Amino acid sequence: MTLSTSTVLRDARRIVVKVGSSLVTNEGRGLDEEAIGEWCRQLGALVRDGREVIMVSSGAIAEGMKRLGWTTRPQELHELQAAAAVGQMGLAHMYETKLRENGLGSAQVLLTHADLADRERYLNARSTLLTLLTHGVLPVINENDTVVNDEIKFGDNDTLGALVANLVEADALIILTDQKGLYTADPRRDPAATFVHEARAGDAKLEEMAGGAGSSIGKGGMITKILAAKRAAGSGASTVIAWGREPDALVRLTQGEAIGTLLVAQTQKQQARKQWMADHLQLRGSVTIDDGAVNKLKSDGSSLLPIGMTGVDGDFSRGEVIAILDGQGQEIARGLANYAAAEARLLCRKPSGKMTELLGYAAEPEMVHRDNLVLSK
Ligand SMILES: Nc1ncnc2c1ncn2[C@@H]1O[C@H](COP(=O)(O)OP(=O)(O)O)[C@@H](O)[C@H]1O
């Protein structure tokens, strides 16, 4: 099936938008208030149009350097981290102000790649982001530069954007940058380079076309964007790489206009999730459920609530994959456990409302959320 911008972005309900340092800080001259205001105006329009949007914004180091009066990017890691800590204050303040002016609440979320590789933190980050979206709050994410090494050296918020798209199972990732999209070669170096309108995310040929960063402010360059598109496609999200100063780019994209380079994901979301479960994860245990719950899962695509559980086997932690068995021991689904085995044992046959009483806290009302659950054949 061929998809095109007109359908992919027009139909995208959950979108991650990533903007790079050079755009956000006007090539290092300081936070570009007008540009950030303009994106926030468009984000307001997208949210009013019924879409859920998460922003991933770079720019902390570049802004911090400016505030500290540093004209060249330091080599020392601790200085980069200090600059990021200074600059992040300005970044968060600017987004909060501009989003509020456009009727949107905002939240700052700082993440590392390691947070998303750890199953428990992954689920926590996912729940927090989805809760923010449910409350109509727009999360603004950046790397937690204080505690990371590699990412700060290579500057890789493109990957973070893709990981966030995976995390929340976004329909699309929009990467705004200082070029109109992908060219067959770096247009700053090769004037004969031609524009790529559409390609398959993950196509190895794209990696040959893409080079490193073009300016001293941006770090990742086009190659990290191409790899981010490949990664986002792993959970079924297509990517658009577009120019951040293109008038009304976000709104026009969601109206179906072909702007920038579209890198189309080849797998659908449901299929991608199945693949992910199949590939990744070792089964760490199981829960047995009653006939009513089997029906709910199979016929209605519902989440698994503790009330339907009759038994728990194995020793699993929150975020690990478990099998869901019917009364005859037949596997009917697999999913990510919201509660560890010991907690699940306490929750069997109990209504979700009793969780706090039983555990002393409540994470989610479901044992396995339907978004993290795949029915077996
Ligand atoms: N094939 C290519 N097509 C377009 N841009 C490319 C390509 N290869 C390398 N680039 C460079 O990548 C730069 C964008 O990456 P980067 O500077 O990291 O921006 P950002 O801060 O938005 O992440 C462009 O300015 C361009 O010079």
Ligand SMILES: N[C@@H](CCC(=O)OP(=O)(O)O)C(=O)O
């Ligand atoms: N967390 C860093 C990210 C740097 C980064 O990835 O930059 P970019 O390649 O411009 O997206 C910062 O805010 O400065």
